[in-house]
Amino acid sequence: MSGEKGRYFHHDSSFDPYSFFAPAALSGDPPLFTDFADFPQISSDYGLLARAFDLTCSPEHEPLRTDAGERWKLARDGFGTELTAAVHGNHTEGAAVGGTTRATANSSASSSSTEAAAEEVSGKHEKDQEDEEVVEEGKRGGDVDDGSDPEKANKKLKKTMKKGEKRQRQPRFAFMTKSEVDHLEDGYRWRKYGQKAVKNSPYPRSYYRCTTQKCAVKKRVERSCQDPAIVITTYEGQHTHHCPATVRGSSNLLEPSPASSSFRHDFLFQQLHAGGVPGTMEPSHHYQQVLLPDYGLLQDMISIRRS
DNA sequence: CGCCTTTGACCCGCGC
DNA sequence: GCGCGGGTCAAAGGCG
Numbered sequence: 317m318s319g320e321k322g323r324y325f326h327h328d329s330s331f332d333p334y335s336f337f338a339p340a341a342l343s344g345d346p347p348l349f350t351d352f353a354d355f356p357q358i359s360s361d362y363g364l365l366a367r368a369f370d371l372t373c374s375p376e377h378e379p380l381r382t383d384a385g386e387r388w389k390l391a392r393d394g395f396g397t398e399l400t401a402a403v404h405g406n407h408t409e410g411a412a413v414g415g416t417t418r419a420t421a422n423s424s425a426s427s428s429s430t431e432a433a434a435e436e437v438s439g440k441h442e443k444d445q446e447d448e449e450v451v452e453e454g455k456r457g458g459d460v461d462d463g464s465d466p467e468k469a470n471k472k473l474k475k476t477m478k479k480g481e482k483r484q485r486q487p488r489f490a491f492m493t494k495s496e497v498d499h500l501e502d503g504y505r506w507r508k509y510g511q512k513a514v515k516n517s518p519y520p521r522s523y524y525r526c527t528t529q530k531c532a533v534k535k536r537v538e539r540s541c542q543d544p545a546i547v548i549t550t551y552e553g554q555h556t557h558h559c560p561a562t563v564r565g566s567s568n569l570l571e572p573s574p575a576s577s578s579f580r581h582d583f584l585f586q587q588l589h590a591g592g593v594p595g596t597m598e599p600s601h602h603y604q605q606v607l608l609p610d611y612g613l614l615q616d617m618i619s620i621r622r623s
Numbered sequence: 624c625g626c627c628t629t630t631g632a633c634c635c636g637c638g639c
Numbered sequence: 640g641c642g643c644g645g646g647t648c649a650a651a652g653g654c655g
Contacts, residue, residue, distance in 0.1 A: 508628055510647060523646070527626085536646090 490550035498522065498537050498547055503559040506535065517541035531556045 493500060499522070506524035514521045519539035526533040533553040540546040 507626080509649090511629075512645065512647095515644065521645090525647095534646095 487554070488550055488552045490548060492540065493547045493549065494545050495547045496545075498539065499524070500537075500547065500549060504528075504533075504555065514538055514541070519544065526553075526555065528555070528557050 499506070505527040507527045508522055509525050510523035511520050512523070517538070517540075519541060521536055521538035524535045524537065531553075533551065533555050535552065536548075536550045538548050540548055
């Protein structure tokens with residue numbers, strides 16, 4: 317795997333994660349991607365993010381391995397935020413996600429300070445990973461019912477689901493953020509629809525749904541019981557619309573408003589379609605990513621640590 | 624008034 | 640079959 321390259325999200329250190337987009341539907345047995353931005357099978361949004369955030373994975377770093385066999389990659393950028401990204405592949409694999417310690421500038425990084433929290437996430441998803449043939453289902457939320465409320469669609473789906481037919485889940489995409497606030501601003505509007513106590517954790521898990529009509533994206537937010545400073549956010553589904561924050565428009569694309577901390581989706585769009593991969597970054601931090609070989613059914617995890 | 628959060632109830636899948 | 644845990648619903652209330 318050495319030599320493979322990848323790009324990563326970068327997010328401004330003044331803020332927590334911006335917008336994240338769940339991967340689009342997958343199909344077949346996609347090849348192991350070598351570049352986050354060249355990952356259309358999963359989601360152009362990822363590519364958008366990657367390009368917009370201008371993260372590059374330094375090819376000189378050897379991938380690390382975790383017990384679960386994921387490949388880790390170190391990436392670097394010139395920003396002050398530490399980020400760990402992991403993409404979980406097929407749900408038949410309950411993979412643990414390793415973490416990264418905050419690497420000092422120019423060091424080559426890597427241990428597993430967030431491992432516990434990552435495992436937490438991983439374990440949590442193991443069950444989900446078993447039963448998904450989600451790929452095309454990933455789009456279902458937005459497509460299946462032409463125009464009706466996602467909630468209703470869900471109900472409908474449940475009702476029409478044959479006995480023995482497992483409930484389909486949309487691809488997920490999770491990350492950890494070191495933050496004091498639970499619900500991180502990401503540019504989208506969310507409505508909380510539930511909260512549950514988490515077993516073996518003093519911190520509850522909150523459930524949010526995108527308020528945009530026809531958009532069935534959900535996200536769960538919880539704190540790691542291992543490290544309460546870490547917020548684990550899991551996105552499920554794919555937005556069927558642009559980030560509301562971008563609609564308002566701004567010329568300040570590279571400097572998200574501190575007020576909204578919104579991610580510039582339009583900027584991402586431009587970046588993607590411009591095809592340009594930003595230039596070199598000052599390597600001040602290192603990133604790790606887990607890449608699993610099987611993306612047929614996607615479960616992604618992105619971990620982010622703030623400095 | 625519209626939108627959001629809160630929260631108890633409910634549904635469902637899974638393990639025993 | 641039963642209990643548990645995760646996820647969702649929906650009524651009620653709060654807030655701007």
